Amino acid sequence: MAVEMYYHDYLQLDKILNAQFPESDKKNLSAHDEMLFIIIHQAYELWFKQLHHEVDSVAVIMKEPALNDNSPELQTVVHRLNRIAVILRVLVQQVDILETMTPMDFLDFRDMLRPASGFQSWQFKQLEAKLGLKFQHRQGQEYYISKLREEHIDIIKKAESGKSLLKLLNAWLERMPLAPSSDSKEGKESFWNDYRNRYQDSLDEVEKNNLSLFDEIFFEKTNGQQTQDNEQRSLSAKACRAALFIMLYRGYPLLQLPFQLLNALLEIDEQLSSWRYRHMNMVHRMIGTRIGTGGSSGKDYLKGAADKHYIFKEIAQLNSFLIERRKLPALLPELEKRLGFVAS
Numbered sequence: 480m481a482v483e484m485y486y487h488d489y490l491q492l493d494k495i496l497n498a499q500f501p502e503s504d505k506k507n508l509s510a511h512d513e514m515l516f517i518i519i520h521q522a523y524e525l526w527f528k529q530l531h532h533e534v535d536s537v538a539v540i541m542k543e544p545a546l547n548d549n550s551p552e553l554q555t556v557v558h559r560l561n562r563i564a565v566i567l568r569v570l571v572q573q574v575d576i577l578e579t580m581t582p583m584d585f586l587d588f589r590d591m592l593r594p595a596s597g598f599q600s601w602q603f604k605q606l607e608a609k610l611g612l613k614f615q616h617r618q619g620q621e622y623y624i625s626k627l628r629e630e631h632i633d634i635i636k637k638a639e640s641g642k643s644l645l646k647l648l649n650a651w652l653e654r655m656p657l658a659p660s661s662d663s664k665e666g667k668e669s670f671w672n673d674y675r676n677r678y679q680d681s682l683d684e685v686e687k688n689n690l691s692l693f694d695e696i697f698f699e700k701t702n703g704q705q706t707q708d709n710e711q712r713s714l715s716a717k718a719c720r721a722a723l724f725i726m727l728y729r730g731y732p733l734l735q736l737p738f739q740l741l742n743a744l745l746e747i748d749e750q751l752s753s754w755r756y757r758h759m760n761m762v763h764r765m766i767g768t769r770i771g772t773g774g775s776s777g778k779d780y781l782k783g784a785a786d787k788h789y790i791f792k793e794i795a796q797l798n799s800f801l802i803e804r805r806k807l808p809a810l811l812p813e814l815e816k817r818l819g820f821v822a823s
């Protein structure tokens with residue numbers, strides 16, 4: 480006869496509830512808040528695990544060579560990306576709980592943890608890499624993994640060399656079938672020439688330089704002078720044109736989900752950034768300008784990471800190239816039909 484499932488066993492509570500061992504207890508010293516400190520870190524790590532579960536599943540779907548914009552898979556991708564953003568929002572709020580611990584409460588046990596630090600959270604660094612943070616964009620390249628065990632460094636390096644969500648996004652955007660091409664054979668009448676002219680008309684005198692950036696990003700034209708480091712870019716010109724097209728014409732049925740996908744990635748970046756800033760301010764409040772237990776410069780390192788570690792910044796940048804809805808070029812009737820619901 481099958482054994483009846485029991486809540487305690489199903490959730491492995493024996494393991495989870497017996498996994499808190501405050502250092503202060505071992506030393507017979509009083510540090511009431513160390514339990515909170517351990518549990519909050521464990522809760523974060525569990526949520527990081529769930530985030531990996533979601534990101535991995537999204538990557539599996541996006542790796543499929545023919546992910547159809549109008550398919551159930553795309554809905555699943557958007558749904559899970561939105562879930563990731565919601566979890567991250569909760570992780571930001573959790574800082575509130577930790578902030579009920581005062582700097583003096585923390586000092587009761589802080590020295591006992593050295594040199595351990597959240598800096599060694601390999602799940603966090605692996606998550607950044609899986610989403611698309613490149614080694615070249617890392618703050619503290621020379622030491623961001625220096626405090627980690629070999630086996631954890633390998634995990635992060637593997638994620639950095641694999642197909643990140645950002646790379647998969649690039650491939651998906653590049654194969655988007657409906658975005659108008661930039662084919663010069665279409666001459667001056669091409670959609671993108673028309674759009675470029677309209678964008679130029681929308682620019683303020685002091686923004687005129689935006690046009691060369693436009694040419695660089697959407698047409699890979701550099702005019703001899705390169706303002707962006709193309710080596711560092713993850714999205715190709717073709718992918719950027721597709722993403723801009725999605726943003727501009729997102730009201731059409733076929734583009735609604737693709738737009739939500741892009742929007743969810745921006746939301747993830749914003750929530751990650753909010754977490755970094757909340758964590759950094761909490762650190763400042765807790766230890767002032769002292770170095771971290773992980774040995775970094777503390778707040779200064781965290782500020783650098785917060786400024787540099789935006790993962791989907793190339794998508795956010797595309798918002799500089801939008802024009803007013805009422806000035807959008809009209810689409811060819813054939814394309815307009817293809818972007819709508821197909822009636823039999």
Ligand code: HEM
Nearest residue numbers: 520523596597598600603762765771772773774775777784
């Ligand atoms: C009293 C509370 C905390 C303090 C004072 C603190 C302090 C710091 C400091 C100073 C750093 C920079 C590295 C170092 O030198 O140690 C750091 C990094 C980090 N901490 Fe915390 N932390 C606290 C709580 C947390 C919590 C609850 C988490 C949740 C997992 C966390 C996750 C991280 C992560 C992921 C990093 C690496 C960030 C990056 O490399 O961009 N920390 N922390």
